[in-house]
Amino acid sequence: MHLDRKSVKIVVAGGFGTGKTTFVGSVSEIPPLTTEEVLTQASVGVDDVTGVEEKSHTTVALDFGRITISPNVVLYLFGTPGQDRFWFMWDELAQGAVGAIVLVDTRRLDSSFPAIDYFERRGIPFVAAVNRFFGECAYTEEEIRGALELHGNIPLLWCDARDKSSSKLALIGLVRHAMSRMPVSA
């Protein structure tokens, strides 16, 4: 039995050090939390569940926050782990997500390319958000779009991950974009 309590998930992604944790922290109504997953090296078999005897374990930390939308709807924001090798967690985070914000550091545009590629391939709605905390941006919108291979229909936003309102505006931009891609039906 499912009670009328809904969770909505948004992923905050981007390259290493693009401001994901800062973003989650600035919009969350609670101090951002960290949950951990213990990972192990899989031998070969994909569905092999005998990990207990494996030797090397790694812990991956996930930052997340929450925004209560209404008495029965809570929005959870999950930051992706900084390192690419934790790709497994991306699947877990993206599953059922309404969309993703891909933060972009203008000093290293290419660092956010894998994130864009990830959501693009899976058809998950996303927006690219240039994080202003790295100072004045030397590129035009076209240059950034070109470098990120952003399709014309993907919004490119600007935000300051340290600022609550600015970050919330980016979330609003994402929700609007995700809604625009939904089929109109009754």
Place this chain on the structure above:
Amino acid sequence: MTDDVWDGDEAGTGRLVPLYILVNGRTSPRAHDLDLATQVFALPVDTRRLEPEYVEIVKICANWLSIAEIGAYLHLPLTITKVMVDVLLEQGYLGIGSPAQEEIADLRLMEQILAGLQQSLNARD
């Protein structure tokens, strides 16, 4: 092949998967819709027969809490949290909310989120 970074081995390091640990005779939750954003809450049931680790979970779920929050507050790895919550659901100690949005487009829910975000923006909290 351009998708090897995400979908395959990286530089021969092998792939990382969650460490499966045997908890109460199982290594993964049976309810497949247990997502880390799924919220649960404690049902008014006598917990005296439960082991302390499980009682801890029931206790912090006096109000709705997500799997991720339970893991964070109790310092439990996610996979273990999921399995333990699954056990508690099955034994009737916890109630469960809807899982994070499935494929079905839920425009009304999105409208609610949009309105909620705009409201909180105007509130300037």
